[in-house]
Amino acid sequence: MPKIILNQDIVEDTWLKVELEAELPTSGKVLLPYTTWLAGEFDSSSYEAVGVWIPNDTVFDSSADKLNQVSVVAIDFPVFSDGRAYTLARQLRERFDYQGELRAIGDVLQDQLFFMTRCGFNSFAVREDKSIEEALTALKPFSNAYQAALDKPQPLFAERWS
Amino acid sequence: MYKYDDYDQKLVDERVIQFRDQTQRYLDGKLEEAEYLPLRLQNGIYIQRLAPMLRVAIPYGMLNAEQLRKLAHVARTYDKGYAHFTTRQNVQFNWPTLESCPDILEELAKVEMHAIQTSGNCIRNTTTDQFAGIALDEISDPRPWCEIVRQWSTFHPEFAFLPRKFKIAISGSEEDRAAIKVHDVGLQLVKTDDGSIAFNVFVGGGLGRTPMIGDLVRENLPAKHLLTYLEAILRVYNQFGRRDNKYKARIKILVKALGVEEFARRVESEWNHVADGPSTINDNVIAKAASFFIDPDYESAPSEGEFERQREQNKAFSRFVTNNTQAHQKEGYIAVTLSLKKTGVAPGDVSDSQMDLIADLADKYSFGELRVSHHQNLILSDVKKSALFELWQILEDNSLATPNVGKLTDMICCPGGDFCALANAKSIPVAEAIQRRFDDLDHLYDLGDIDFNFSGCMNACGHHHIGNIGLLGVDRKGEEFYQISLGGRSGSTAGIGKILGPAVKQDRVPDVIESIMSVYVENRIEGESFVEAYHRLGQATFKERVYA
Numbered sequence: 132m133p134k135i136i137l138n139q140d141i142v143e144d145t146w147l148k149v150e151l152e153a154e155l156p157t158s159g160k161v162l163l164p165y166t167t168w169l170a171g172e173f174d175s176s177s178y179e180a181v182g183v184w185i186p187n188d189t190v191f192d193s194s195a196d197k198l199n200q201v202s203v204v205a206i207d208f209p210v211f212s213d214g215r216a217y218t219l220a221r222q223l224r225e226r227f228d229y230q231g232e233l234r235a236i237g238d239v240l241q242d243q244l245f246f247m248t249r250c251g252f253n254s255f256a257v258r259e260d261k262s263i264e265e266a267l268t269a270l271k272p273f274s275n276a277y278q279a280a281l282d283k284p285q286p287l288f289a290e291r292w293s
Numbered sequence: 294m295y296k297y298d299d300y301d302q303k304l305v306d307e308r309v310i311q312f313r314d315q316t317q318r319y320l321d322g323k324l325e326e327a328e329y330l331p332l333r334l335q336n337g338i339y340i341q342r343l344a345p346m347l348r349v350a351i352p353y354g355m356l357n358a359e360q361l362r363k364l365a366h367v368a369r370t371y372d373k374g375y376a377h378f379t380t381r382q383n384v385q386f387n388w389p390t391l392e393s394c395p396d397i398l399e400e401l402a403k404v405e406m407h408a409i410q411t412s413g414n415c416i417r418n419t420t421t422d423q424f425a426g427i428a429l430d431e432i433s434d435p436r437p438w439c440e441i442v443r444q445w446s447t448f449h450p451e452f453a454f455l456p457r458k459f460k461i462a463i464s465g466s467e468e469d470r471a472a473i474k475v476h477d478v479g480l481q482l483v484k485t486d487d488g489s490i491a492f493n494v495f496v497g498g499g500l501g502r503t504p505m506i507g508d509l510v511r512e513n514l515p516a517k518h519l520l521t522y523l524e525a526i527l528r529v530y531n532q533f534g535r536r537d538n539k540y541k542a543r544i545k546i547l548v549k550a551l552g553v554e555e556f557a558r559r560v561e562s563e564w565n566h567v568a569d570g571p572s573t574i575n576d577n578v579i580a581k582a583a584s585f586f587i588d589p590d591y592e593s594a595p596s597e598g599e600f601e602r603q604r605e606q607n608k609a610f611s612r613f614v615t616n617n618t619q620a621h622q623k624e625g626y627i628a629v630t631l632s633l634k635k636t637g638v639a640p641g642d643v644s645d646s647q648m649d650l651i652a653d654l655a656d657k658y659s660f661g662e663l664r665v666s667h668h669q670n671l672i673l674s675d676v677k678k679s680a681l682f683e684l685w686q687i688l689e690d691n692s693l694a695t696p697n698v699g700k701l702t703d704m705i706c707c708p709g710g711d712f713c714a715l716a717n718a719k720s721i722p723v724a725e726a727i728q729r730r731f732d733d734l735d736h737l738y739d740l741g742d743i744d745f746n747f748s749g750c751m752n753a754c755g756h757h758h759i760g761n762i763g764l765l766g767v768d769r770k771g772e773e774f775y776q777i778s779l780g781g782r783s784g785s786t787a788g789i790g791k792i793l794g795p796a797v798k799q800d801r802v803p804d805v806i807e808s809i810m811s812v813y814v815e816n817r818i819e820g821e822s823f824v825e826a827y828h829r830l831g832q833a834t835f836k837e838r839v840y841a
Contacts, residue, residue: 190532212331212414214454218531221451226566242315242324242332249450272311275300277444279571280451286520286572287300287444292581 134263136244136255137232139270141263144256146203148184148236162205169194184236187215195227204229205256208237217250224251224281241266245273251281294355294662295440295585297405304447305402308409312336313395320392331454335415337408338394339714346712347386347394348411349401353421353439353463354382354665358652361663363404365648371397376648378633378641380705380756381460382420382665383411387712409447414455416446416527420462422470423666426586427621427628427674433482433490435465437582438519441574445520452527456534457542459527460499467785472667474498474507474787475759477544478526483513490516496526496556497548500753504789505545508553510560516579518564520572525564529556588623589660589675595625598679612696612734613685627678629659631671631688632695632703636728639721640706640747641669650691658684668705670698701743701810702728705756709749709766710773716749718766718773723747723802730803740810743823744783759783761824762809763790764802773799779809779835780827791832794840808838 135144148162149155155163155173160180163173168183175181182203198204204223206216216235223229234254235247244255244266257263279286297305312332319329337348349364364384368376371393372386379385389397401407410417419442421435422428442461446452452459462476473479479495491513498507514522530544533551548556604611619628631651634640643651651671655663658680659673666672676684688694697703704727707713709720724747731737746760757763763778774796781790797805810823812835817826827835 211328212454213536214414214452214531215536217451217454218528240328242328243453246448246450246453273307273448274303276450277304277447278449284571288441288574288578288581289571291298291300292578293575 133256133259135234136257136263136267136270138253139267141267146182148205151186162203165189185219187213187219189219191219191222191227195223198223198227198229199231201231203232203234205234205236208235208239211238211240211243217246220247220250220252221281241269244270249276249280249282294357295352302405305405305407305409308407309395309399309402312398316391316395331413334413335410335453336394336398337411338391339412344388345391345394347389347397347408348379349384349386349406349408350411350418351382351384351665352443353419353425353436354423355436356663356665358655358661358663360404360406361648361652361655363400363406365645365652367397367400368645368648375642375644377639377708378643378665378669378671380667380669380707380754381418382667383418384665385708387708412458414457415453416449416459416461419443419446420460420471420667422464422466423664423672424470424619424628424674425465427623428466429620429622430467431465431622432467432484433465434583434586435463435482436586437579438463438480438482438516440585441520441578441582442523445523445572452531455527455531456536457539459530459544469784472756472759472783472787475500475504475756475783476507478523479507480519485513492516492519494522497545497553499543499545500756500758501543502540502751503545504753504758505549506787506789508548510553510557517574518568520574521567521570522560522564524567524572525560528563529559533559589662591623591626591675592677595677596679597625600678600681603682609689609696610682610685613694614681616696616700617694617698618681621675625678627676627681629673629676629681629684630666630698631673631693632698633670634697634703634728635692635695636702636732637725638692639708640704640724643671647691647693651693654684654687668703670703696734697737699742700737701731701740701745702737703745705744705746705760707747707749707754713749715752716766717768718749718775718799720747720749720755720766723764723775723799726803727806730807740813741822746781756783758789759787760790761827762806767796769796775799775802777805779832780824782824793832794836805839809835812838
């Protein structure tokens, strides 16, 4: 079974991501595409649990409020150098007050985990060909940060200059 | 200038450790080329034509003597004994090995320097006026704001992988010496009717393949909202900027595609969610930031000594004073520009021994501080007039007193094809040929102030679009040609120059410049600068002569 980093631990991943346009599985714990989930085109009673994954070109509107109904939301990094998912993560946490597990999926590499954490991700599906153990050691290369973000509600200047 | 505390120091130290590990993993084959690329770029490392190039940040152009000595040491130890100052107030080393870059960064960290975000698709070094804090026309000192923006942009977690690079410039004076309207974001400090400080925010300026002048997106933004407003701009850009084509990925393309009204609406809408949040800057923070940029220990109106007499009696000194100095807010003081545009030396280049000397001169004559200008010159900003003659003699003996600041031969110039893998043309030999053609100082002064900007390729590192004369290297079937544009301007009347006609071969460039100058000299009216005359006379007059 694949592994992920969740809240700074390596754990087994029990969720199945359903690709866009793919046929829905009949049981298990599923991460449905955001549009499928919003449209309600599935039978929730057949699944052990339902989560959502979000393509990174999504633009949230007020229906993102409903995401608090699920326990896992994943945001996709089709390639690590495309930074749109950072903004989506912050919007989800800060504007829509999403409290559940927020998972980075796709091209997830250890050198970006610090930024992801600061933007509100607490779960990382590190790319399969990379060492998840090494990635875990790289979660926090910096002991502090200048900006306010999800891991630190006040900017550094509030701490040292106010 | 800004002084690190333990927090700042720890961040740059931790960065060195992080980058050393990343580089080691790359060298060990654990990190693929494509995965390492943005990591090294965000540490200022390009792989050049002949060797890696390391670009070191000089935040908003402020440098102290100890730092300059360290740059000299790096040039001597890890490079070929010289460094190149850039058009964005940074400094580049052209010959380090990749393996040595972590060591160089470790050395730099000891003097509060780094290469963070000097390249890559992230927020770059914030630039400003080289005369900040001393200029007579200053509305408010931009440097505290530059430092606030520097901290906010350093390792900003949300904006490390933007569609493309992002450059911010801040001007605090009436005359814009920071070229803010050709930056992704240009911030003009203003005083509102009630005397409080605010920003006029310009967005979407830039050079490169599609030169554009920035649009005013927000007028009189109260200063305390600066960071939250920038965050809203960056967020709109991060989310909606194009990522399918790197030549259409800058924010200027997004602003034009949406229209400035729609762009501004989206920013305001995003801003509504973050305005007055924790990143709002209160008065204590502003005061603390400003406390790093207090006046040095000036004497109160010191005597000018023999200054006027020396100026009258020595023509060379007088030329230097006229061209290379700038009036100062404090009586008895003057700002001195060391021209790095001596004929035969690549514009912006300086040797290790010159750097050591300049550091000593900064200590002796200018409170140990220096500025780097986007014109690629160095400035001793606080020199007593009474000591200027003595200083000038030392500069003169060390090839640092070329009296051409602001003139045709004080060219802004990229490193070009001698170093850069992108360039179509070698900029340095052509710059030298032009400098040789215009080596008569009386002739040069008669031509007056001319911004001559020179880029080796479309990426426009030499800012050729906003030169009064702009030169662009182009490749024609393997031969180096140069496209000439006229009439560009930076500053508050910023405008993009117009291409004069077909590109010309390298050996014709000095003749063409001479023809353009003769049209100006024959047609100018009293007191009219080249660029003013060009706009009055129109392109055709110049074109006829050049392509006759």
